[in-house]
Amino acid sequence: MTPAFGIYIHWPFCQSKCPYCDFNSLVAAGIDQEKWRNAYLAELNHYASDTADRAVTSVFFGGGTPSLMDKTTVAAVIDRIAALWPVSPELEITAEANPSSAEVAVFEGFNAAGVNRLSIGAQSFNDRTLSFLGRLHGAEEAKNTLEAASRIFDRVSFDLIYAHPGQSAENWRQELIDSLQFASELNIGHVSLYQLTIEPGTNFHRDRMAPADDEIGGQLFEITQEITEKNGYPAYEISNHAWPGQECRHNLVYWRGEDYIGIGPGAHGRLTTDIITETTLCHRAPEKWLDAVQSTGAACQKRQKLTGEERFEEIVLMGLRLKEGLSQQRFRQLTGQSLFGKFDRDNLQFLEKEGFLEISDDYIRATSTGLQRLNAILDRLLN
Ligand SMILES: C[S@@+](CC[C@H](N)C(=O)[O-])C[C@H]1O[C@@H](n2cnc3c(N)ncnc32)[C@H](O)[C@@H]1O
Ligand code: SF4
Structure with missing residues (x-):
């Protein structure tokens, strides 16, 4: 079996900043897609010099909101990866998408570029919850996006957030049963179910939003395990559930401690040679990252051997x-x-x-x- 080796590409831009999210993402006007494309390609060249003998088993476009990337950028990155490294015949290429920036044309473009798995931030199928979470889309749009995605991609996943203030056990139980029913009707074999956390630096934190207390959080977690198990989506990770064989191979690379390259602002990486593992970390601020790649051909800020x-x-x-x-x-x-x-x-x-x-x-x-x-x-x- 080919040892796993992943490539993560971070796209740091979103249409709006959600009040709960502390990911490295921001809203920016007038993004120069060509500059970003060239910077990703330069970073891929840079890393290939160390790792060209490894076969790539997964690529993950994460964010931010990668569904805002030009399809030509996605295609150029995938083509460059295939030119620089051998790729596994089972290569998994995932892109994250937000229902408010994901139309059929985007999906078709990504699919033609080589993306074969889509992970959609649905968050909820309830309009009130979506509005509380500050999302730009409603439930109908989230469902339409999933329907379109499942027509175009063989493998689709979606994220839901639960344990928001005031959510009762009964409410979550029913929402989860309905969501899994919807997923299986669309042949969607993977879901990520996250408990809402209140992270420093977010608007929810500033507004002193209280997270669910441990007792209710624990109860909702138990319901999640019970309902997913009963409905054929057992957990394979604390927040991730899949039909057998539909697990996200890229995320398994992280959880199993295997190697990956991280490209884009704030991206981390892990590279092992002769059992010594080095971590890599890129500049976090998008403009700093772009400047570093343009001026020196590489944006890796730190490279450090792990003890x-x-x-x-x-x-x-x-x-x-x-x-x-x-x-x-x-x-x-x-x-x-x-x-x-x-x-x-x-x-x-x-x-x-x-x-x-x-x-x-x-x-x-x-x-x-x-x-x-x-x-x-x-x-x-x-x-
Ligand atoms: C990069 S986003 C997914 C793609 C896209 N940006 C979107 O939001 O639709 C990663 C996921 O992390 C989850 N997430 C982010 N912050 C969270 C928080 N504070 N609590 C729970 N889940 C969170 C959301 O479910 C979100 O879909
Ligand atoms: S949850 Fe997704 S869309 Fe919202 S700010 Fe975070 S990365 Fe952007």
Whole structure:
């Protein structure tokens, strides 16, 4: 099997800034698409010099709102990747799309460019919730976008946000049942279900919006697990659910601690050579990133070797989010070390006895009770 190797492209622009979102995204007028296109291509050339022997298994256009990119930019990036690297025959190419900037023509252009998976920020199918979330689209538009996407792409996913203030268990249960019914009618095999978090720097934070309390958050999380399981969309990650085989291969690269290049403002990357992993980080401000690429041909701001301890921590932090958990075999392949040898044995035994972890010869997994308290478990395991 080809080892996974992903390429992430960050498009930092949106039509409007949602009040909950702390992603590296902003609203800007008059974006010079040609400049951005040339900058992405220059960055791809730059990274290929180090990694041209790897076969690319996934590409992900994330944002911001990549459905605002020119289709010629998307096509040029995909063509350049295929010219610089061998690509896996199963290459997954995802683009994120917002219903308010995604029309049939955009989808057809992206599909012709080589995108074969679309991830749509629906957020809700309720007009009141969408207005509370500051979205520019209504429920009807979100549904029409999903219908159009599913006619054009074999693989489609959508995001929903739950646990907003005042949302009751009954309300979420029904919304989720209806949403999954709609998804399966359209042959959509993947959904991402996020609990609303209030992040510093967002308008919700400024307005002192209170997140759902832990008790109601936990109850809604349990409902999410129960309904998705019953309806054929089991969780494979704490917030991601899919029909078997429809999991997002690109995001699995992050969660499994495998390698990827990150291109675009604020993008991170991970590159391993002989079990030493380096992190890469690009300038976060879009104009700074663009200036750096134009003047020096590269926008990588920092390149730093991870210590064994840092690498262990990040693999545990990401891997325990997955239903499959942490694999001893994969850990050894990635780091040359024994996974079990890195933990305090008493801590592992305690968490297993309390029903938070499941441990076998090859795996350490969080149980469903464990997944609900993942931060506390990680604290105990890593500190
Ligand atoms: C880059 S956006 C998806 C594409 C597009 N920008 C859009 O919003 O339609 C990533 C997703 O993260 C989720 N998200 C962002 N901030 C969040 C927050 N504070 N709480 C919960 N989910 C959040 C939303 O579901 C959003 O669709
Ligand atoms: S949720 Fe999506 S559309 Fe809204 S600001 Fe964040 S990235 Fe932009």
